[in-house]
């Protein structure tokens with residue numbers, strides 16, 4: 139059951155306008171005629187009690203109550219005060235109360251706004267655009283214009299003393315209106331938000347389409363979108379923000395679009411509990427639940443089949459919608475707009491009556507959204523590396539913030555030292571070098587997990603990692619700074635550099651490290667220092683990280699490294715192997731070099747030149763030959779079995795580099811959303827898999843196909859399946875375009 143977080147409270151059932159598009163008075167359901175005009179004390183009291191109880195039962199952090207009508211201001215200030223008082227007192231100490239009112243503004247005066255200020259009631263005003271647009275429907279019963287009075291209300295709300303209450307403008311679309319004039323009129327009033335609403339309609343009572351176009355509403359909204367872009371997007375427009383969010387893999391931001399479950403219920407002036415108000419457009423009694431605040435709890439209403447039907451997400455839309463590529467953004471449209479009466483009781487199991495409009499709107503906004511503003515990391519290696527570096531730095535800042543002064547003396551000093559390093563060009567470069575090291579990310583994730591799980595060694599894990607990282611950064615930068623660095627089990631591991639034995643097995647302590655000439659000096663405070671040359675091969679007590687040059691690699695000196703030293707390297711699904719003996723490490727390095735040469739010959743586009751950064755290989759025990767491992771680390775590491783021939787290693791590398799790049803992309807950008815909601819056939823395995831698996835497998839297979847054409851089998855079908863899938867985000871589409879070019 140989805141608890142209600144939004145309640146529409148009908149406080150007055152009549153209106154002082156006679157809009158001909160109003161769903162309350164002008165549509166199928168005429169139940170308003172039998173309701174009391176004004177909400178009673180009893181209904182207010184019971185609603186407040188029931189709602190607070192509902193919030194408490196479900197531990198809701200906040201609940202929005204929208205005062206609605208008819209026209210809610212007709213209830214008068216005394217009644218509205220009573221409502222605010224009851225709700226505020228019932229929610230005291232239980233949940234935050236977000237009070238709002240949707241009004242036509244005609245009665246709005248300082249008297250009301252002072253009251254709203256007292257209870258922090260936010261105010262939304264209905265305005266359909268410029269005067270011609272507004273007066274097309276929003277007129278008094280005698281035909282007089284409401285426009286001047288609404289503008290007065292908006293002006294009042296814009297005054298400094300009331301501005302904090304301004305919720306924005308609600309505009310019901312009429313495609314006879316000039317979209318540009320409508321938007322200009324609305325943005326001129328500088329509202330904090332504009333909400334465009336499609337007029338309520340069903341398949342039985344479809345919306346007017348004067349020129350017969352099936353996409354007339356999309357065309358109108360896209361004309362608004364273009365004008366809005368031209369204006370520099372001066373205010374948020376909810377429908378556009380929602381589509382942009384879902385296209386990028388985020389949630390929908392309005393009930394009228396997307397697959398988010400509805401968590402809204404209506405309390406009528408007589409205390410009856412009803413489903414969403416717009417259902418009144420469908421048929422007489424469509425919104426009825428048969429429940430009321432006197433005899434029923436909100437939990438009972440939440441379990442009502444009609445309410446549940448609007449909370450089922452993908453399972454609650456029609457079969458046509460389930461197969462639609464834009465369903466994540468559209469969600470089948472507003473529930474009411476799906477209604478069609480039929481002898482076999484089809485009801486709401488249909489696409490929206492605005493189906494063509496909604497599809498055209500989503501595609502139109504997508505076509506107008508520059509991909510690089512949505513998913514820069516997909517653009518190229520430099521952007522991906524920058525996004526990955528940003529992620530590591532964000533995690534480091536997060537660790538510092540979460541330690542919240544509890545990291546101890548060592549952390550505090552190390553943090554100060556980090557700022558000193560950042561202060562010079564060489565220092566910042568040295569720091570960048572160690573932050574880009576894949577196992578720095580592993581340390582950060584481990585330290586954050588230890589901290590959040592309240593493990594006793596959390597602070598020490600954090601400080602150990604930062605100190606060794608800074609010592610390595612200072613050495614890389616060649617800065618003459620004495621950096622304390624902890625050693626464990628007799629060994630000091632400087633990330634990206636190597637392991638120095640400073641004491642006997644099992645011993646732990648701290649040494650001071652400082653750069654000197656081509657290497658560094660390390661020793662206890664006040665004791666003898668040992669000098670290490672960075673370029674030196676292994677020597678007694680010093681084991682450098684082994685770097686191997688790669689012909690054609692854009693990273694001179696170290697096309698790849700074998701890291702079998704870093705204490706954080708054991709982050710793969712298979713265990714990390716112990717440090718290799720020199721001969722075994724040499725053999726592995728030679729085999730990797732040979733494998734790269736083979737790739738360079740047979741698939742030059744995937745050779746050493748194509749690398750985004752130096753690769754770090756960590757030998758693992760177990761695992762199938764040809765299978766690379768990507769674990770819980772930053773970009774650029776691969777776990778591999780130690781004994782493989784060059785041919786097998788070439789396939790491992792092709793697959794592994796793509797897998798690492800794919801995972802790095804997924805770390806920093808949304809390539810898909812609602813993964814697992816559908817299953818897709820993987821052509822080369824005759825297996826049904828979630829979208830993410832098919833995308834990753836196709837991405838890897840493209841690299842293999844460049845090396846061995848037999849891997850081309852099934853790729854065209856896979857690319858077509860991916861392209862038509864609803865899970866694909868705008869960033870994912872960009873990746874897919876690149877994949878198609880590769881093929």
Ligand code: SF4
Nearest residue numbers: 459462468489490493
């Ligand atoms: S565009 Fe049409 S078919 Fe697709 S989800 Fe929306 S209403 Fe359903």
